[in-house]
Amino acid sequence: MKSFVNYLYKNQDLFYKVFLFLLTTVLIVYLFPKGGKFKYEIPKGKPWQYENLYAPFDFAILKSPEELSAEKERINKEHVPYYEYNSNVVEEVKLDLEEQFQKIFPDTIPGMDLTQLKNFVDQTAAEIYQNGLHQEIVPLSPDQLVYLKKGNEAREVTYQNIIKQNNLREFLNKQIDQARLQNYRDELVELFFNTIRPNVRFNEELTQNELESKYDQISYTRGNIERGTIIVAKGEVVEGKKLQILNSLKAEYESQIWTQSNYNWVIVGYSLLVFLALLMLMLFIRKYRYDIFQNNIKVTFIFFNLLMMVLLTVLIIKFNVNYVYVVPLCILPLTLKGFFDSRLGLFTHVITVLLLGFIVPDSYEYMFLQIIAGIVTILTVSELYKRANLFITVGQITLVYIVSYFAFTVIQEGSIYEVEPETFLMFLLGGLATLFVQPLIYAYEKIFGLVSDMSLLELSDTNSKLLKELSDKAPGTFHHSLNVANLAEAAANEIGANSMLARVGALYHDIGKMKNPTYFTENQTTSVNSHDELSPKESAEIIIEHVINGIEIAKKRNLPDRVIDFIRTHHGTTTVYYFYKKEKEINKDADPDDFRYPGPMPFSKETAILMMCDSVEAASKSIKEPTSRLIDDFVEKIINKQMEEGQFLNSNITFMEIQLVKKVLKRKLKNIYHLRIEYPE
Structure with missing residues (x-):
């Protein structure tokens, strides 16, 4: 029994994900309307692509909405x-x-x-x-x-x-x-x-x-089709009476009274399809976004958003199916891109649209419009924290909806006069509802503890209380952080990383130095060095403690975990080499682990960029007479040493991206020192 409890405890993350997966599947199947699903897509105005269709049972031909409307008008x-x-x-x-x-x-x-x-x-x-x-x-x-x-x-x-x-x-x-x-x-x-x-x-x-x-005496049918009668032949254009008979067959099929056995099989079918769709999403997250897969809060957030879109769509369909395009489905990729990345946002959006294709009318048209709109959302939205960008993106999404709907209507009806202006209004209302994404993101940040670019923009304000305190207590460190932030932002832009996150992480990475500012050379304004009275080991402890102190300060000030990660990892597991070398002069058997930062090593592109920029910027102050060649060698030496120590093994940064970061750092340092190209004599 004890071993079983230990097994459950060790695998609680996995059991939670399985529970979340099954719960989402059950809820979606529960929300779906139960009944038969007509197995043919009716291609209005186009040839019938399937085999000859014969009536599977006797059914009545339903009158068209226009005919019923004319009868009511006559009454x-x-x-x-x-x-x-x-x-x-x-x-x-x-x-x-x-x-x-x-x-x-x-x-x-x-x-x-x-x-x-x-x-x-x-x-x-x-x-x-x-x-x-x-x-x-x-x-x-x-x-x-x-x-x-x-x-x-x-x-x-x-x-x-x-x-x-x-x-x-x-x-x-x-x-x-x-x-x-x-x-x-x-x-x-x-x-x-x-x-x-x-x-x-x-x-x-x-x-x-x-x-x-x-009204109750109005007959909603006219004529009957007997079982075995051919309804439509392969290649025959579906229009007029043929279209009306097919729609009547579909309505009759989906409204049939199902036995308990039929009902159970429908549930099984829905469950399998929903299970497969959600499994694809979970496998995608595990294979390509393993850091998200390991975080139960983030996985819960993704499944919660998917479930909310399904719930909202089902409610609208039950209220009035004509309003289905009012549902702002593009909020899903917008939100997921704001918190994670565009690839995950688009994949989740596609899975959601596939699930909704079971229950919406004209499912092919619906899925085409929604997937195209999702792709446009991912391709166009950038820097969501800028309000103008959001309005432009929403305008483009609405335009794509309108153009796609217009094209479908022209294909199906063969005339522009059948286009319904009311549907355009639905698209406009859906676009306006999409603007709700900004307050929604703010709410999600508070509920799930996530960080979006809008929060990062607020944190990047150098007039914030914490950064002003850093500039007052440790002005040299504050200036160093600003320089590192500029370098990190430029490097992140170069390799396509999150530049805003890299900048914010750089601004706060050294806040732990506020506790003992004079023990760091950038804050020493006199010739007196506080380390002169300490042993190398004691000095190293104080230097290393700025990481732990920074984490404590960040947690007290409620900085997001994504920003605290920069404080933890900006030195990785490197050693305080200066004091280790001094200790080795005194004691040849000095243990390098006594002078080593606790880590962990950087585990993302942004944290890896910060380690490179921080080391290069700090060490560049020691260059006496900088030249272009000296700076190139200097940057190569520092970053190559970090690579030899394996500091970037846990981050998803490639050798090519590291070379691009080096290139940016060399160019930026040369600009700082106002160097020109050295011409040969």
Whole structure:
């Protein structure tokens, strides 16, 4: 039992990766919609490339969206709306008319006129409320039939027979003229306007229910295809009715009710495909990015981003498949390039697109567009920390989407008039969403403890608190660090390494010298040397301690691990040769390990560059009368000695790249000393 526990403990990194791999596979399969997958890609407007296709079962031909839309439009035009007649309002208005009539028309009016007026008011009110009074908002055609609902009964009337409130004055004037009561026009108009109220309203709920009922009666199919009937022959162009039948077969196939056995086999199929895709990604990381493979946090970060893109796409498809291109899939390669490199970013992007190809419609078109956009992202984005570069990259990605979609549509439809402008809007929204990558990278830095170029740019500011403290306590070291940073940046640019990382690492590599600044010659302003009173061994210990002190300071100030790596490795496992030689003069049996830096040796191109630049810049101060040839020999001697000691064995830097670094250092030192070419005499 104890040995098994020890085995688990020793291999916990491997078990974690296996767990992460399997968990991601399970989650992706769980997110995928389950059902049959039509095994043919329908090539709209192009020849059928497969063998003759026969109907595998009986199925109905679905109507096209245009046909269904036309039927709904016809129903809308023929549909009779419902209006509600309120009888209570009529009774209330009658009472109000009697009351207002007595107030407006006094008893001094002759009896015959008063009777005539009373009859007129009653008859006019009855005519107004025969079909009701409507406060019209959205006018219909005068000849439009409507249902007028009184209680539980509804009868058809033409819309013009319902009096509108805005036509009430005209109606009253007409009635007054016919009754020859012009002498009482003002009083009668005042009477009706004070009392008459609308009693007809549009019954939206009843109208909508009736409309939905008619929609439900629409037949979504027209005709049937019997089993064994040939659907399309090889080489036949897929268009018109053939295309509609194929789409109907695909819809029927994918909507079939699956038995538990079928369902289980679909799960097995999805699991195998997702397993293989993720396995390729894991093997790629292990073979070509082994340093990332060894870091569980980085592997988790990669799989988390892949899973998030799948999750976001699945949610959008479930909401509305037409919005699938709004998903900013190019955030994935942008993010991975920002933290790692372009090759890993593109490979992960391709794997993600292949996974999404299972669930999106028009999978070939989707995968083509997304892979091309991913390649453009990787090729165009540089220095992501510069906002202008991000906007330019997003603009190029959006343009590629639009051009590719336009080309596909022209091929499939044979006309530019079938291009849907709404899809262009989807691409623009997706481009805008891609701009979210900058705050997303910042969040990832805080969550996963990673470092992007944007953070490195902040750290490269020489006005930062830590670098200002270095310039105050150890001004010579600060000046040395600036020179090394310039050399390292130029060398990194020459060989295609991360120049920003090399510069930041160089700026902070000697911060440990702040603890005992006067023990380092660049900070000694007088002729007094602090090492004169110490033994060579004690002096070497103080010199070596600046690495350990630098690591402690960096951790207290929360510097990223990628920057701390430069502090650890900038001397590798070399010896403090000056004091070792002095000790050997005193004691011939001196142990070189007592004068050796703890390491580790550089394990990346950037840390290897820093070791070369640091040694060359520091030693160049000892050149009394520099010449071009002397500097060339001097650089060769220092770097060749480091190579002989095997300091670059763990870094992925090649001999050719080392030669290029030497070339840059020689050129830069000659510029510093303002040397010219030595001409022969």
